[in-house]
Amino acid sequence: MLFYSTLLRLAGLLCLSAAYSTLSDDTLKSIPGPGDDFDVKKGSILAPILQTRVSGTPGNAAVLQHFVGFFKTNLPKWNLEFHNSTSTTPTSNGKEIPFVNLIATRDPPGAQVGEVGRLTLVAHYDSKLEPKGFIGATDSAAPCAMLLHTARTLDAALTKKWESIATDGLDELDEQKGVQILLLDGEEAFVSWTATDSLYGSRALAEDWEHSFHPAMSTYRNPLDSISLFVLLDLLGSTGPHVPSYFKTTHWAYKHMANLEHRLRELGEFKSSPNHPSKLAKRKNKKPRDEPRFLVDAEKGDDAFIGGFVEDDHVPFMARGVEILHIIPTPFPKVWHRMTDDAEHLDMDTVEDWTKLVTAFVGEWMELEGFFDFKKEKRKVHEEKTEFGIP
Ligand SMILES: *[C@@H]1O[C@H](CO)[C@@H](O)[C@H](O)[C@H]1NC(C)=O
Ligand SMILES: [Zn+2]
Numbered sequence: 001m002l003f004y005s006t007l008l009r010l011a012g013l014l015c016l017s018a019a020y021s022t023l024s025d026d027t028l029k030s031i032p033g034p035g036d037d038f039d040v041k042k043g044s045i046l047a048p049i050l051q052t053r054v055s056g057t058p059g060n061a062a063v064l065q066h067f068v069g070f071f072k073t074n075l076p077k078w079n080l081e082f083h084n085s086t087s088t089t090p091t092s093n094g095k096e097i098p099f100v101n102l103i104a105t106r107d108p109p110g111a112q113v114g115e116v117g118r119l120t121l122v123a124h125y126d127s128k129l130e131p132k133g134f135i136g137a138t139d140s141a142a143p144c145a146m147l148l149h150t151a152r153t154l155d156a157a158l159t160k161k162w163e164s165i166a167t168d169g170l171d172e173l174d175e176q177k178g179v180q181i182l183l184l185d186g187e188e189a190f191v192s193w194t195a196t197d198s199l200y201g202s203r204a205l206a207e208d209w210e211h212s213f214h215p216a217m218s219t220y221r222n223p224l225d226s227i228s229l230f231v232l233l234d235l236l237g238s239t240g241p242h243v244p245s246y247f248k249t250t251h252w253a254y255k256h257m258a259n260l261e262h263r264l265r266e267l268g269e270f271k272s273s274p275n276h277p278s279k280l281a282k283r284k285n286k287k288p289r290d291e292p293r294f295l296v297d298a299e300k301g302d303d304a305f306i307g308g309f310v311e312d313d314h315v316p317f318m319a320r321g322v323e324i325l326h327i328i329p330t331p332f333p334k335v336w337h338r339m340t341d342d343a344e345h346l347d348m349d350t351v352e353d354w355t356k357l358v359t360a361f362v363g364e365w366m367e368l369e370g371f372f373d374f375k376k377e378k379r380k381v382h383e384e385k386t387e388f389g390i391p
Pocket of ligand 2: 128139188337
């Protein structure tokens with residue numbers, strides 16, 4: 001009996017650890033876009049990030065405060081932690097500059113530390129010191145905004161799913177799956193990119209997490225081990241991105257996201273598509289145009305992975321064995337590290353499309369089909385708005 005039950009448990013765990021379940025067309029169609037919250041001048045999510053936010057400066061602290069306020073107001077069930085470190089930099093004249101990463105985590109209720117595997121979504125929030133006044137709209141204000149919106153969109157469905165597990169009795173075989181958002185500081189070099197002048201926040205965090213051990217016998221040894229996939233967004237928000245699949249070991253996850261992109265395009269949900277209903281309506285010639293792809297490598301074969309990748313916040317994590325899905329275009333956007341990487345040069349349709357795609361991916365990863373109630377939520381938002389007299 002014991003023998004069989006152990007076998008069954010193992011079989012269950014093996015298949016569940018790769019559990020991932022598709023969202024229906026209806027759900028995909030009802031995923032809310034960020035709308036006014038991404039207005040670059042007044043939007044509650046994006047506008048406050050679009051300022052200079054060099055590590056160790058008041059702008060950086062203000063943006064961090066914006067994130068904290070957003071979670072406290074909209075997502076009180078998320079656990080917030082700061083990870084603080086200091087370092088000198090090539091421009092600090094020997095002074096220690098503070099770097100503050102924000103870690104926002106939502107685990108299933110009652111989960112034991114060391115027993116939860118987490119989908120970890122990552123972007124950096126600092127901006128580059130030069131050129132002076134650089135805003136870094138794609139680098140990475142827009143990706144940070146996407147993650148905040150994603151968290152808010154999925155939060156109620158997570159609650160509902162976990163409540164239903166609690167009422168129906170937690171199946172012994174159910175794996176414990178959580179979501180985590182890392183908003184990292186100090187990604188940019190102060191002078192020029194070297195091993196010591198870059199990735200200040202992520203290097204300190206990966207190192208500290210490597211030595212933060214969970215209780216003995218835990219399923220996951222330390223917080224790094226708890227990361228089931230590290231999804232890093234960077235340089236997103238310019239028109240026409242080409243995002244390759246960089247890593248063979250996570251190509252399966254890339255393919256899931258590419259498949260979602262394909263479905264969202266087919267459903268007419270991608271605003272940047274030349275075949276989006278709004279664009280077709282304006283065109284005399286209604287013949288469909290070639291449908292572009294953000295994720296261009298869905299068909300990439302196993303032997304085509306030759307090892308090229310872009311150095312970014314994932315490096316200190318990858319070096320410690322964490323699985324990485326890096327969503328960054330190659331080539332980089334034309335505005336990269338130029339003054340033109342500002343609000344005016346964001347392509348808002350593309351920003352919105354990325355946001356929906358990431359939201360859908362997290363929804364599938366967390367197996368949230370059947371737990372959405374977007375219509376009701378919309379009404380609630382509307383009621384709140386009228387209550388407070390906001391048009
Ligand atoms: C870490 O930095 C944040 C933001 O500056 C601050 O509020 C917090 O008190 C710091 N935590 C520690 C332990 O120093
Ligand atoms: Zn940059």
